Amino acid sequence: MSIQTLKQAVRNIPDFPIAGIQFKDITTLFQSPEHLQELSDVLYEAYKNKGITKVVGIESRGFFMGPALALRLNAGFIPIRKPGKLPHITIEESYEKEYGVDTIQIHEDSLSPDDVVLIHDDLLATGGTMIAAYNLVKKLGVKKIYINFLIELEELNGRQYFPKDVEVDSVLKFDI
Ligand code: AMP
Numbered sequence: 569m570s571i572q573t574l575k576q577a578v579r580n581i582p583d584f585p586i587a588g589i590q591f592k593d594i595t596t597l598f599q600s601p602e603h604l605q606e607l608s609d610v611l612y613e614a615y616k617n618k619g620i621t622k623v624v625g626i627e628s629r630g631f632f633m634g635p636a637l638a639l640r641l642n643a644g645f646i647p648i649r650k651p652g653k654l655p656h657i658t659i660e661e662s663y664e665k666e667y668g669v670d671t672i673q674i675h676e677d678s679l680s681p682d683d684v685v686l687i688h689d690d691l692l693a694t695g696g697t698m699i700a701a702y703n704l705v706k707k708l709g710v711k712k713i714y715i716n717f718l719i720e721l722e723e724l725n726g727r728q729y730f731p732k733d734v735e736v737d738s739v740l741k742f743d744i
Contacts, residue, residue: 569606575740577603578719590744592719594690598632607633610739611716612640618714620686622646622679626672626701627653629690633718637688646678648687648701659707663700672700679708692717692738695726702730 577600579593597603611633620643625634627649638645651660651671658673679685687701698715705713713734720727720738727736 569602571610571740574603574606574610575742578740578742592691592721592742594629594632594718597718607718607739608636608640611637614737614739615641615686615714615716618686619684620714621683622685622710624648624674624679624685624687624701624705626687626689626697630688632690634688637686641686643686646674648672648674648704659704661700661704661707663696665696670697670700672697672704674704674708676708679705679710681709681711683710684712684714685710686714686716688716690717691719691721692726692736693721693724695724695729698726699729702734 577597579596581591581593584591620641622644623634623638624646625631627647635645651673654673654675657676659676660671660673662669662671685705687705689698692698715734715736717738719740719742721744722741723744730736
């Protein structure tokens with residue numbers, strides 16, 4: 569199966585949730601077992617030789633493929649969540665959204681200096697969410713960080729905000 573076939577399975581919803589946004593609906597990609605298997609294979613092939621020990625997924629759409637990829641990589645899964653959801657001691661990071669400020673949290677004891685981490689989310693738009701997640705993981709002092717998205721909106725050039733020495737990768741690239 570080609571990457572083009574996977575791209576075609578993503579449904580574009582114009583003007584959702586607000587006017588001007590071309591929303592990439594991945595539920596149509598996930599509903600086919602063949603597409604799901606191919607997506608899982610592509611992700612596994614990209615990271616199987618990187619020595620990943622933990623996959624960190626961002627709430628909530630990083631929770632779809634994150635744990636599935638962790639299982640295949642024989643790695644653990646760590647959630648980054650919205651405030652008030654994680655029950656133990658957390659550290660947090662805030663970032664600007666189009667309207668207002670958002671905060672994300674991670675358990676302070678979830679990662680260790682030996683960990684090689686893959687941070688995963690569904691989509692790279694402006695990059696604000698992932699930069700905040702990257703800063704959170706960095707604060708916990710891990711050995712190496714990789715970043716992965718299912719979808720990248722290339723026109724927004726969100727990847728420009730990541731440090732040059734960090735490998736940022738996406739499976740499906742869209743213009744908008
Ligand atoms: P950003 O922080 O701007 O990179 O936005 C990324 C987050 O917002 C991701 O977790 C996505 O789930 C969501 N998002 C932003 N733009 C879109 C879009 N066009 N389609 C679907 N989800 C989006």
